[in-house]
Amino acid sequence: MLSNCSACGKVFMKISKPVCPDCVRKELETVKRIRDYLKPKEKRTAPLAQISRDLDIPIRYIEYLIREKYFDLTRYPSLQYKCKNCDTLITLGEYCRSCSEKLRNNLLAAKEKAEKNEKDNDGSGSHFYKSRL
Structure with a gap:
């Protein structure tokens, strides 16, 4: 299937990733640069800001590459990124545990409210056509 690269906009034959082979190659080169930078033991604990500054x-x-699982986080403990909601440093997913739990609870509450409203409206005759189907 023909698609436009989400990174550079070039048209390419999409197989799996939404980026063209040239951009994938650049991505892998960037991953290699970061891994080479982190190879010495004293650099493995470098924070993201320092890695970003030193490698430009x-x-x-870098956070995107971590989310794409290019790095073994047990080997590189400093490769943490911010939760999308509260900026707590995390190593997995999009949200920290606390924000994930709040989101889950809000979704469950909304679901319960919707089910209650649906149950309350079933006997009121407001769904005339629904009952005829």
Whole structure:
């Protein structure tokens, strides 16, 4: 299937990733640069800001690479990124445990409210056509 690369906009034959082969190659080169930077033991604990500054790679792009699981976080404990909601440092997913739990509780409450409203409206005759189907 033909698609536009989400990174550079070039048209390419999409197989799995939404980026063209050239951009995938650049992505892998960037991952290699970061791994080479982190190879010495004293650099393994470097924070993202320092890695970004030293290698001139945007922090958001490094966070994207971490989310794409290019790095073994047990080997590189400093590769943490911010929760999308509260900026707590995390190593997995999009949200920290606390925000995930709040989101889950809000969704459950909304579901219960919707089910209660649906149950309350079933006998009122407001769903004339629904009852005829």
